[in-house]
Amino acid sequence: MFIGPLNQLANPMLREAVQAHYDGQADEPLLIESFLGRGTIVQPLRLYEGQHLRLARPRDLKAPDADRVVEYAISRLGAAYDVRQIFDLLRFLFPWFILPRRWRSSLFQLKTGKSTATVCSTMIAEAFGQVQFPILPLVLRQSDGSARFYRRNPKLCTPSDFDYSPYFDIIKYPLTGNFSGTRYDQIDWHSMTELTPQQQGLYVDQTFTASQHDIQQID
Numbered sequence: 001m002f003i004g005p006l007n008q009l010a011n012p013m014l015r016e017a018v019q020a021h022y023d024g025q026a027d028e029p030l031l032i033e034s035f036l037g038r039g040t041i042v043q044p045l046r047l048y049e050g051q052h053l054r055l056a057r058p059r060d061l062k063a064p065d066a067d068r069v070v071e072y073a074i075s076r077l078g079a080a081y082d083v084r085q086i087f088d089l090l091r092f093l094f095p096w097f098i099l100p101r102r103w104r105s106s107l108f109q110l111k112t113g114k115s116t117a118t119v120c121s122t123m124i125a126e127a128f129g130q131v132q133f134p135i136l137p138l139v140l141r142q143s144d145g146s147a148r149f150y151r152r153n154p155k156l157c158t159p160s161d162f163d164y165s166p167y168f169d170i171i172k173y174p175l176t177g178n179f180s181g182t183r184y185d186q187i188d189w190h191s192m193t194e195l196t197p198q199q200q201g202l203y204v205d206q207t208f209t210a211s212q213h214d215i216q217q218i219d
Contacts, residue, residue, distance in 0.1 A: 001032045001124050002045065003070045010067075014074050018042055021077045032073045034120035040079040055171035056162040058133060065131035072127040079123075121161070125154035135165045 007026040009015045022030065022042045029045040061069070125135055135157060138150040152161075162168050189206035192199075 001070075001073045001127065003030050003032055003042075003073060005029055009070075011071070014071060017074050017077065032077065032123075034076075034079070034081055034123055036081050039081050040076045040120075040123060042074075042077060054163065056165075056168040057171055058128065059167055059169050061131075061133060065133065068130050069127045069133070072130045073123065076123050076127075121157045121159050122154050124162070125152075125157040129154055134167050136161050 003009070003018075005027045006015055006018055006022070009018065018030070024044060030042050031045055031048075032040065032042050034040045058066075058069075128135060129151065132151075134149065134151070136152050138152065140148045140150070142148060163170060192203050192205045195203065
């Protein structure tokens with residue numbers, strides 16, 4: 001979860017909480033994540049430079065609510081990674097009838113209070129749950145045309161749920177800076193002979209079109 005630079009956190013208590021886990025530059029954009037073997041940590045966004053990222057942005061989230069979401073995420077810093085929850089989720093995804101009762105998932109055994117361990121998707125789901133922001137709620141249509149919404153168990157949330165959620169926009173980063181808005185029929189394609197031999201195996205020449213023979217092979 002992106003929380004922004006340390007020097008943009010208005011609450012001094014939150015800044016202090018982050019500084020207990022991070023000693024870098026105050027203007028460095030930061031993320032809070034949960035990793036196996038490392039727990040819930042804060043680290044610079046620049047660590048993902050050059051990697052393919054999918055950015056899930058909550059739609060129409062109000063600024064005060066965004067602050068509460070970030071506040072919760074910061075409060076989870078230092079929490080251990082919940083390995084058992086991963087196995088519970090796997091057991092939950094298996095058909096119940098093929099597993100002994102003692103092996104079945106305990107994900108539905110909700111407990112009051114804050115857990116001492118978590119996984120990344122659950123931590124993020126719980127953070128948005130602080131402001132009742134939906135991810136993939138159950139929606140039941142009523143006979144009078146209205147709808148009833150039911151909150152999803154955050155322990156059942158997976159990373160793909162934020163992709164599927166109609167309440168999050170998936171931001172596609174520009175591949176070529178200011179040229180990302182170029183129309184497809186204005187792209188200046190280049191010959192693959194300019195590429196390395198390894199790259200040439202992944203791309204085709206600018207004049208390539210699938211022949212009838214190629215189409216028959218695919219069929």
